[in-house]
Amino acid sequence: MSQDAVIDVINVSKHFGGLAAVNNCSLSVRRGSVTGLIGPNGAGKSTLFNMVAGNIVPDEGQVIFDGQDVTGLAPHQLFRLGMLRTFQIAHEFSNMTALENLMMVPGDQPGESLANVWFRPFLARSRETAVRKKALDVIDFLKLGHVRNELAGNLSGGQKKLLELGRTMMVDAKVVLLDEVAAGVNKTLLNDLAANIERMNRELGYTFFVIEHDMDLIARLCDPVIVMAEGRKIAEGSMEEVRANPEIVEAYFGAPVEAA
Ligand SMILES: Nc1ncnc2c1ncn2[C@@H]1O[C@H](COP(=O)(O)OP(=O)(O)O)[C@@H](O)[C@H]1O
Ligand SMILES: [Mg+2]
Structure with a gap:
């Protein structure tokens, strides 16, 4: 090893x-x-x-x-x-926006300590803010800002692939x-995808x-x-x-x- x-x-x-x-x-x-x-x-x-x-x-x-x-x-x-494997955006996520798709990726859940139970509403809110900020950063990195509020189902094949890549970035794989x-994926979009993999x-x-x-x-x-x-x-x-x-x-x- x-x-x-x-x-x-x-x-x-x-x-x-x-x-x-x-x-x-x-x-x-x-x-x-x-x-x-x-x-x-x-x-x-x-x-x-x-x-x-x-x-x-x-x-x-x-x-x-x-x-x-x-x-x-x-x-x-x-x-x-x-360790993350990319998957096609599941059918049930196609009616969510690109941004929402990224925000759906499960991250670290707060533990079940008493303090967490007590403060959960606050934690949930602050976590959502953090997750949203992270999703926007990922969207930015992949240059998908112009389609962030598009439904995932309406994205082009190449944009969907970028979104799949983006999902792996939400959890710091x-x-x-x-x-x-x-x-x-067509040649132009493939170039895009390759460039993003290289940058990541x-x-x-x-x-x-x-x-x-x-x-x-x-x-x-x-x-x-x-x-x-x-x-x-x-x-x-x-x-x-x-x-x-x-x-x-x-x-x-x-x-x-x-x-x-
Ligand atoms: N689920 C399976 N049941 C029976 N044979 C399989 C199964 N999956 C793969 N094989 C056989 O195992 C060998 C390796 O397959 P695979 O791993 O798919 O190779 P590759 O991806 O390099 O083409 C092949 O001979 C294939 O037919
Ligand atoms: Mg094979």
Whole structure:
């Protein structure tokens, strides 16, 4: 386990019937990095990602998050610890404004001490003010000010993606897991999205773990890139290094390399 890793996957396996989808796989995500996960179809990327995100429990091995063993924890427990996966804005939130969507993200709830019960009305009010201010800051950062009072359902595909990203900023995530964030987003908006991911990383220090079909986006954003094949990590390096490795190119870039 390395000192500056925020996620450590250690000898993790997951079988489906007789098939080892992930086979004794180890990898790390360095704190402050934008780490990409690529590899041919069927390599085990989605299964690995789902184990990190708490959607699938590994048969063997451990997932360490920020020094803590989180193997088998559910997504909402990981959320509390600061590991967030982006999701499409749920249907029921489409009738709320962009700003309200951000304000709905659960933050730290005040504890149940007697003092809190006594002062709750005050706490609730001051918390709402703080949450609103934070949401406005996030809207500002993502340059969504002009649509902050639009219903989320009326936003463009790219604006919805930005809002999804914004939701992760409401709780000061330690790691954001990005799952095919480019899917269905046109090139211009993709640029916007990529620029915002870069700014979140560079200016605010967010760590990203990215699974993505779009190799241009991976090349632009991710360093390092982890290559998986047959349920394991087979290489890691910058996209240039990975592309310059003849064995990898021959085996995995000859055919289109896919993510997810
Ligand atoms: N729920 C499942 N049930 C059975 N087999 C699965 C399931 N999920 C994935 N697999 C199999 O595990 C292997 C790895 O799949 P996956 O993790 O989706 O790879 P990738 O995302 O790299 O394409 C594939 O052979 C796939 O068919
Ligand atoms: Mg997949």
